[in-house]
Amino acid sequence: MSTVDLELQIADDAADNLPEEKQFLAWAQVAVSKVLQSTKPASLTIRIVSRDESQELNHQYRGKARPTNVLSFPFELPQGLPQDLLPEERILGDLAVCAEVVAAEAQQQDKLLHDHWAHMVVHGCLHLLGYDHIKDEEAEIMEALEAEILAGLGISNPYIIE
Template sequence: MSIIDLELQVADNAENLPQEKQFLAWAQLAVSKVMASGAQPASLTIRIVSSEESQELNHQYRGKARPTNVLSFPFEIPQGLPQDLLPEEHILGDLAVCADVVANEAREQQKDLHDHWAHMVVHGCLHLLGYDHIKDEEAEVMESLEAEILAELGIGNPYVIED
């Protein structure tokens, strides 16, 4: 049984995108690794965006005027929302993943494109679940968890640079 209700939005005509079932499997694994075993259902939106949309979002929300691989927007319950209007399932939030940046990074870093997509989804989901990598200590925890999740998918540690 899936604990993730995934909405996949493809707003860019990118080639070689993973199938929706792959996005779901990656998100499912990341969320199930972090949330308790009796986790309630959760919803997540993954939007595949163009470089232009990624740059616009990155500028608006992070003050950076360039596209980026993945942006995470955790859901926040509006203040003052009556209890009876609270959603039944946990809403994780939204990921905006730029297909062009993911493809370019995979090529530049000599990584398998499918593996890099998996990494970006796992990375974004961990951000939605409260993980960050601004401080070195936080980065170590987050990167270790990412590597553990990706290993379960048969994907090598993306933070190890091989010569």
Template sequence: MNAIVDRQIACEENGYIPAEEELTLWASEALKACKVEGELTVRIVEPNESQSLNFQFRGKDKPTNVLSFPFTAPAGITTDLLGDLVVCKVIVESEADEQLKPLSHHWAHMVVHGCLHLLGYDHIEDDEAQQMESLEVDILATLGIANPYEDLLDKEL
């Protein structure tokens, strides 16, 4: 199953920003695991835009790594549009640094995580979180990326 990704850059273009091909690969792996095809936009933003959207839609007045905005088609209209991901470059960079992870691996994790949200997965309840995290780990493994939660568990002990 393939994804079609539209990459939008709304931030300083210094440092690493994933190419559209990378974003497409990561999103495609997430969609393939869920047996879905579709289109999505990945908008890469500065902290102020992330914070504004996070406050407006989640009531949290701080920037965050990834926000997912699923698209719901009007009744009677069929479309492959899944929705939009808004990824804050600075937050992803900071988290990768704090967690001692390769930056591209953390980007891949955020895209996979966001895609799963677009497909209806959530992590509010413990059982939902376990299911979503397990799926993320499996998807990332197909990309040669280690379990992103393993290191976090080790650091919390």
């Protein structure tokens, strides 16, 4: 089981009802361990951002002029890095999560806020690990894995609308 080193950054002073850092770590740990069958430690940063920062990042990196729930920025090692300079831990990258959007979505979708936060962290971690949902077949694989991970946490499948 891969251990996860998490850096949690709260960049939105107005964010409230946030999960505790240990909860973010637990969600990331479960998602990363499910995919990485390695004992090598992994690290990531989760940054809780404001609506404005989310919109700015979403526009800059995805060309969409609106805030979004979670953005993932996978880490890429520089080309040609000598083996002796490789980090001992696997650096996964960064997640930018907009607390305001997550809270609004949870309310709109009639989901528990805790469960929706868990989904956003798991979803973002899977993106950092190379999963995507642009093509239908990729989406099916990613969504099934998310549902499996969340079920292990006692959380209902977020893609089933009741």
